[in-house]
Amino acid sequence: MKIFLVRHGADEEGYRGGWSQRGLTELGVNQSKMLGKYLYEHAEQYDIQTVISSDLPRAVQTSKEIEAALDISVTYTPDWREMNNGELAGMLHAEAEEKYPGIYFNTLEMHTAFPGGESPKHFYTRIRNSFENLCIQLEAKKMKSNVLLVTHGGVINILYYVLLNREWSNTSSFYPIYNTSIHTFERQQNGWSVLEMNRISHLRS
Template sequence: MKIFLVRHGMDEEGYRGGWSQRGLIEEGINQSARLGDYLYHHSEQYKINTVISSDLPRAVQTAKEIEKRLYIKGLYLKDWREMNNGDLAGMPNKEAELKYAGVYFNTLGMDTPFPGGESPRNFYNRICTSFRDLCRSIEEQQIKSNVLLVTHGGVINILYYLLGNQNWTNTSVFHSIGNTSVHTLEKGVNGWEFSSMNMMSHLG
């Protein structure tokens, strides 16, 4: 049983991310298409049967490019969104710095929410719950393995800490997670573990 975590393609710079409704730039679409082609040409290696994605536009656009090449219809879920940054979502950086000076992901207290959003602890708990639910669904064969999950850098970073049995906070060091990178999880005797990290051969 495997789960392939994929970060969405490149999106617009200069705006706050989180629950932004902004989509990919052309390069991000191209990255996603190249990943789709790579997965198609290496289908015997990956054996993907299920595609799940965050329902935010940048993840949806990435998943759609993969869907077209694997002929698998995706399931789009709010559970796998990036952290909810509330009023700052999609806001131009300059405007955010004026209206919400000093308010960044890593300056919040663990229980301090973004204005109109969620706190880092809420975010962590949401992703841990979503991941455990996904693993249970795969193990109980409610969802067919192997699963490709298109999500966000912050989400994948939390899963590195969770599966490494390391304490996570919003000031923890961020793992290398490139746009359209693939991070492979396998179910073994010790449970779910990473077997491949930040694979980006399709962009080489």
């Protein structure tokens, strides 16, 4: 059983992300088109049967390009959203720094939430539980493997720690996760193995 994790395309700089409703830039759309083309051209290699996506606009726009290229209907769900940064979502950096000085993802205590949002601990638990539920559905054959999951950098980073059985906190080092990068995990007898990290060959073509 394989799971392919994909980060959305490039979005606008200068704004706080999280649950932002801002979409992709022109670059991000082009990256997503190139990813869709790459996955289509390598369909036998990846053998993707199911596509699931975060329902935030930047992930949806990325998934629409994959959906068009592979002719596979995407399931959109809030389960795979980035961390909920509440009132800071989509806010200009300068405005956020003025209204909420010093409040960043890695400055929060693990049980301290963003204003109107969630805490790092809640975020980690949400993603871990979503992944466990995904595995249960796959094992019960309620969905087809292999699964491609379009989500966000923070989510993929947590999944690295979950799948490699490493302890995580919001100050842990961040795995390299570029826009529209592919990260391939395979479940084997002794656990999960990483087959492909941060693959962006489609952006070089």
